[in-house]
Amino acid sequence: MPYRDDSSDWLFFAESDLRTARVMFGEGVYHMTCFHAQQAVEKCLKAVLRHHQKMVPKTHSLAKLIHEVSPLGAPDIANDDVLFVDQFYSPTRYPDTLPGSLPDGLPTKEDAAKAVDIAERIVAATKKLISSNAHP
Structure with missing residues (x-):
């Protein structure tokens, strides 16, 4: 089966998650802000x-994904930023994972603001990479 570059499809969904994160932040729903920021980064x-013609692993772990992406020389995606956002996937969605999952319980306004900032930067870097239409 020939390769189809569906990276712009993934980016469209990432941008939708980022918009949702911003709305949730404005509503003061910080755990869902962090969840949607994590989804945007993922x-x-x-x-x-996909832009580099690689298969997408079935995982929500940003740590695993950044391990796959790092050798590709992806621009402006810092491991520390990805790992900060990675901590929010399960604890922000499932109440039974909350105790001890995050150091201080639910994410704070500051956590949410940082998560959105990270997601914005990663979405912008990804958009720039994909819009260049330069495939390796």
């Missing part, structure tokens, strides 16, 4: 993989 990393 979809960006998967977009980068």
